[in-house]
Every structure is written in structure tokens, then in C-alpha cells.
Amino acid sequence: HQDHVADMIADPSAPEVSRRIRADLAQVDLDLVERLMRGEGLAVQRDGHVEPADVLPWTYACSPEAVACRKEGLELLERGKVAAVMVAGGQGSRLGHDGPKGCVRATPLERKSLFRVFSEQVLALSRRTGRDIPWFIMTSRENDAPTRAFFESNGFFGLNASAVHFFVQGMFPSLSLDGKFLLSSEGGVFLNPDGHGGVFRALRISGCLDLMRDMGIEEIFTFQVDNPLVKVCDPLFIGLHHRRGAQISSKVVRKTSFDEKVGVIVKQGARTFLVEYSDMDDTLRYATAPDGTMLHWAGSIAVHVIDRVFAEHVASRDGALPYHRAVKTIRAMGPDASIVTVDGVKFETFIFDALPLARTSVTLEVLRAEEFAPIKNATGNDSLESSRALQVARHVSWLTSAGVRVADGVAVEISPLFAYDADDLMTKRSSLPDVISRDTYFG
Ligand code: UTP
Numbered sequence: 510h511q512d513h514v515a516d517m518i519a520d521p522s523a524p525e526v527s528r529r530i531r532a533d534l535a536q537v538d539l540d541l542v543e544r545l546m547r548g549e550g551l552a553v554q555r556d557g558h559v560e561p562a563d564v565l566p567w568t569y570a571c572s573p574e575a576v577a578c579r580k581e582g583l584e585l586l587e588r589g590k591v592a593a594v595m596v597a598g599g600q601g602s603r604l605g606h607d608g609p610k611g612c613v614r615a616t617p618l619e620r621k622s623l624f625r626v627f628s629e630q631v632l633a634l635s636r637r638t639g640r641d642i643p644w645f646i647m648t649s650r651e652n653d654a655p656t657r658a659f660f661e662s663n664g665f666f667g668l669n670a671s672a673v674h675f676f677v678q679g680m681f682p683s684l685s686l687d688g689k690f691l692l693s694s695e696g697g698v699f700l701n702p703d704g705h706g707g708v709f710r711a712l713r714i715s716g717c718l719d720l721m722r723d724m725g726i727e728e729i730f731t732f733q734v735d736n737p738l739v740k741v742c743d744p745l746f747i748g749l750h751h752r753r754g755a756q757i758s759s760k761v762v763r764k765t766s767f768d769e770k771v772g773v774i775v776k777q778g779a780r781t782f783l784v785e786y787s788d789m790d791d792t793l794r795y796a797t798a799p800d801g802t803m804l805h806w807a808g809s810i811a812v813h814v815i816d817r818v819f820a821e822h823v824a825s826r827d828g829a830l831p832y833h834r835a836v837k838t839i840r841a842m843g844p845d846a847s848i849v850t851v852d853g854v855k856f857e858t859f860i861f862d863a864l865p866l867a868r869t870s871v872t873l874e875v876l877r878a879e880e881f882a883p884i885k886n887a888t889g890n891d892s893l894e895s896s897r898a899l900q901v902a903r904h905v906s907w908l909t910s911a912g913v914r915v916a917d918g919v920a921v922e923i924s925p926l927f928a929y930d931a932d933d934l935m936t937k938r939s940s941l942p943d944v945i946s947r948d949t950y951f952g
Contacts, residue, residue, distance in 0.1 A: 692841055901920045
């Protein structure tokens with residue numbers, strides 16, 4: 510039922526259009542498209558009773574076991590058993606930034622790009638552990654070239670370039686509401702990035718999973734490009750996940766309100782999974798514990814550690830992750846090559862859908878002020894402005910714990926190369942002033 514496309518492929522008067530459509534369709538799993546249109550392979554809401562997930566509270570970080578986990582995590586890093594994977598594809602439509610999201614100048618004083626923030630973290634940890642941490646960066650078809658060019662023109666921010674690996678995520682066609690392929694304004698088939706869950710398949714197809722296996726990688730630390738407060742390859746989290754023999758582990762923060770738009774980690778029987786904000790019905794969203802507090806408070810910050818063998822398993826079952834279907838307004842090419850706005854269906858997969866596939870999973874609470882300041886929107890909540898303010902607040906709190914007084918209204922920024930966390934900063938106390946009364950960068 511795709512005669513409109515078949516006709517264009519066959520049209521001898523437009524060879525370039527025909528070539529583009531054929532090239533685009535060559536990437537598409539047509540059987541899968543058909544199955545999805547029939548309603549197979551789609552994410553479904555779970556029926557039945559769900560309970561809050563078992564979450565280790567943030568105070569766990571101060572427990573004796575946490576000391577052992579941190580040590581184990583550091584040892585794994587030192588032995589080269591851990592890779593970092595950053596998902597940096599997608600479209601960034603809400604932010605509306607021109608170019609890769611990772612190029613956004615995120616930090617409060619130095620205006621460092623997100624790519625630089627994470628590079629400095631990886632570099633700091635590589636120095637601390639005495640070996641390069643292999644870092645895999647997922648781009649999209651659209652932002653791959655500018656992302657690579659950005660790293661190259663910045664000398665990989667001091668990292669060993671051979672330890673940084675880029676791979677491109679897959680694309681998936683958006684369809685009209687009655688299941689027809691749409692055409693893009695450039696004349697090919699309208700495709701969209703296949704969601705961050707595409708990371709498993711893209712790691713496999715690009716050969717990165719094989720490379721990880723050959724390198725002896727055991728654990729994969731995954732995070733998103735738009736949260737500058739991620740503690741990349743946090744040794745505690747890696748060690749905890751590893752000691753407990755988990756297949757995929759997640760970090761969560763306490764939701765600020767019942768209506769905060771984050772997915773929540775829950776469990777049903779032995780399986781842990783994430784309920785997206787948009788899929789939460791009121792009973793779940795407003796459920797309270799006997800003491801009246803929020804029952805489902807464990808908001809995911811999309812930071813995971815994934816066992817490499819488990820990642821291979823998810824990647825090998827082609828299409829195993831269910832697809833989420835969303836109706837979006839799409840600017841497509843209409844008849845007579847005019848641009849038209851139509852309602853279309855976009856399909857994506859999400860990393861968190863690997864959670865219920867796992868036999869064992871650990872969920873760790875972390876403090877929002879320490880680890881979560883996403884940049885999603887152009888203004889308001891989760892914007893560049895709100896994130897910069899949260900970055901300042903974190904660094905003020907590190908300095909305050911080190912006994913430094915920071916005057917009100919003063920902004921501070923600490924490079925990961927200066928201090929990785931509050932404890933690390935404490936070791937530098939003798940090089941810090943007692944009072945900070947103007948904006949200061951520690952680099
Ligand atoms: P978001 O869900 O915020 O999507 O991505 P987005 O494409 O960046 O932005 P919007 O929704 O269009 O406004 C969360 C993380 O997942 C990555 C993004 O780069 C970001 O780090 N992502 C998202 C991908 O790598 N690929 C995708 O297809 C979607």
C-alpha cells in the first residue's frame with residue numbers, strides 16, 4: 510500500500526528522488542514497520558498492581574558497604590573493565606538549539622560546552638585511574654559530522670582521541686496516520702532518529718559491542734548528553750551494580766512534586782520497570798504512602814550501568830525493545846513538491862525498556878542537587894538558565910562543606926579537572942581561599 514513511493518522510485522524523470530528514496534528504504538526494516546502498523550511490537554501499559562521499586566536511599570553512600578563498592582568500582586576502572594556510553598543523538602526539538610545539543614554552552618561562568626564538561630570528567634577519572642576510559646558517543650545521522658568536527662577542532666579536550674568512539678544511531682520512518690510513508694523536504698523518505706533505545710542496536714551494528722568485548726569491558730555506564738551534573742562512571746554506582754550481579758541498574762532522585770515530568774521506577778513481582786510520566790494514570794501519580802508522602806517518588810535520571818553481556822542480549826534480539834508510538838506534527842513534502850504540515854506517527858525505543866528484561870537490577874537514590882540539572886527546554890524548568898543556577902548551587906555547597914564562605918549572589922564554577930566531587934575538593938582545602946566574594950572559576 511505504498512504506491513505513491515513505488516511510483517516515485519519508478520519515475521525516470523526524477524532519478525535523484527528515486528535514488529534517495531531507495532537509499533532511505535535500504536535502512537528500514539519493512540517487516541517491522543508493517544508489524545508496528547498492525548499494533549505488534551508496541552510498548553503496552555502493564556495491567557495489574559505495581560509497587561514502588563526497592564530503592565537504596567541516598568544515605569547508602571555513607572554506609573560501610575558503599576566504601577567497598579567505591580573501591581570495587583575504582584578497581585574495575587583501573588583494570589579497564591568499564592566503558593562510558595553517552596547518547597547524544599535525537600533532535601533536541603524542545604531546546605531548539607541549532608546543531609548538536611552537546612555543543613550548548615552549558616556552564617555558568619566559562620560557558621563550557623556539554624561535550625567539554627563530560628570530556629573533562631572522563632579525563633579527570635582517566636588520570637585518577639591511570640588508564641584511558643573508552644568513551645562511546647552515539648550521534649544521529651544529522652549531528653554526526655558536526656559532533657566529530659567539534660571534538661576534532663577542540664583537540665578532543667585533552668583526551669586521547671583513540672579512546673573516543675563515535676557511532677551513529679538508526680533512523681525509523683514516520684508514517685501518516687493511515688500507514689503511508691511520508692516524504693522529507695529533501696526528497697527522501699521521512700525518517701526520524703529511532704530513540705535512545707536504539708543505542709543497543711547501533712552499538713551492535715557499528716561493531717562497538719564487539720570492540721568492547723575484545724577490550725574486555727564488563728560494565729557499560731550510560732548517560733544522556735543534556736545533564737551536566739552526571740557523575741560519569743561514578744565508582745560507587747559501578748561497584749554497587751557489579752557486586753550485586755545486576756544486569757542493569759538505575760539512578761533515581763526524589764520527585765519534587767506529584768506532577769514533575771519524569772519517569773518513575775516501579776516493580777511488579779520480581780521485575781523492575783519504568784513508567785513514563787505520560788503513561789501514569791492519576792491513581793499511580795497521586796498515590797501516597799500511609800504517612801501521606803508520595804508513594805512513587807523514584808524519578809529516573811536516565812543514568813544506568815549495564816552489564817555488557819546483557820547489552821549484547823538486548824541488542825541481539827532485533828526489535829526486542831518495544832516501540833513507543835506518538836502522534837506528532839510533521840513537516841513533509843506534499844504533492845507538487847510543496848511543504849505541508851501533517852499529523853504523523855513517530856516510533857521510538859527507549860533505554861529504560863531494557864529494565865524489565867533484566868533478572869537483577871539495582872536502583873540507587875542520589876541527591877538531585879548533586880546529580881540532576883537537565884537542559885531540555887529553551888526557557889523555564891529544565892532550561893539552560895535553571896541548569897546553570899543548579900550547577901552554581903552544587904559548587905557553592907562543595908565549597909561550603911570545605912569550610913569556604915561564598916558570598917550571596919556570587920557564582921562559582923569548578924572544573925572536574927580541579928575537583929571531581931566534594932570529597933576531592935576537601936583534599937585541596939589548603940589551596941582554597943576562606944572567603945569568595947566575586948565570581949570565581951576553579952580550573
Ligand atoms: P530527549 O528525550 O530529551 O530527546 O533525549 P531530544 O531529541 O534530545 O530532545 P526533544 O525531545 O526533541 O526535545 C534524551 C537523551 O537521549 C538522546 C538525546 O541526545 C539526549 O541525550 N537521544 C534521544 C538520542 O541519542 N537519540 C534519540 O533518538 C533521542
